[in-house]
Amino acid sequence: MKTRPIRIDVLASLLLLSAIGLPSAAWAETVTLTCLGTETAHYNPGMTFTPQPIAFSVNGLLAPCAGIPLGVTSASYGTSGVANLSCEILSGVAPTPPLTVHWSDGSTSVIQPTTVVTQRPVGEVVRIESGHVASGRFxxxxxxxxxxxxxxxxxxxxxSGVESVGGPVVLEVVKLL
Structure with missing residues (x-):
């Protein structure tokens, strides 16, 4: 019984993976983007000082984006969910759903926050999320x-409760090869 050289099997496997559309090395690229923009959040029911389950939706528009790659000049994103929220000052307790970012060149990235610090003084939100791109571009x-x-x-x-808030957002995305 003859066996084929391993090289041919590896080549055939790579061609098969490429044909079925699995991520390729095209996503492996250097990125150093800083995007400025605005974000709005809506709450239903409105947030009061009593913690309760609240449906939230978040939308962001980012423009301009500066850095590398040069072809990415803006982006948008959104997420939603339900969380136990209130106007009280909370630190380190916040929902962390993934964000799907739609870049101006048509590509997308799914960002998964891993560390979140949130303050909610009188219904306002100051939030810092660090994380990583879990799938897609970058x-x-x-x-x-x-x-x-x-x-x-x-x-x-x-x-009546805080039903919406809005303000500035900064998104930084960095990966050096």
Whole structure:
């Protein structure tokens, strides 16, 4: 019984993986992007000083993006979920759903936050998330998203509840090869 050389089996396997569309080395690239933008968050029901399950949705628009690769000039993202939230100051306790980022060149990245620090003074949100790109473009890159979301109804935490907040966001994505 004859056996084929291992090289041919490896080559055939690589061709098969490429044909079925598994990620290729094209995603292995240097990235040093800093994107500025705005983010809004909506809560239903509105946040009060009483912790309770609240549905939230978050949307962000990032422009401009500066750095490498040069073809990525803007992005957008969104996420949603349900979490036990309130207007109280909370640190280190926050939902951490993945963010799907849609880059201006048509590619996407899924960012998974791993360390989150959140403060909620009177319904405003100051949040710093560090994490990594878990799939898609820039796979394995380190990420930091810093968000400051302000609310304009200062008495909302004691009355109808904070239903939305918005403000500046900075997203940094870094991977050096």
């Amino acid at each position: 796979l394995g890159a380190a990420t930091v998203r810093t968000v400051t979301l302000l609310q304009t109804q200062l008495d909302a935490c004691t009355t």
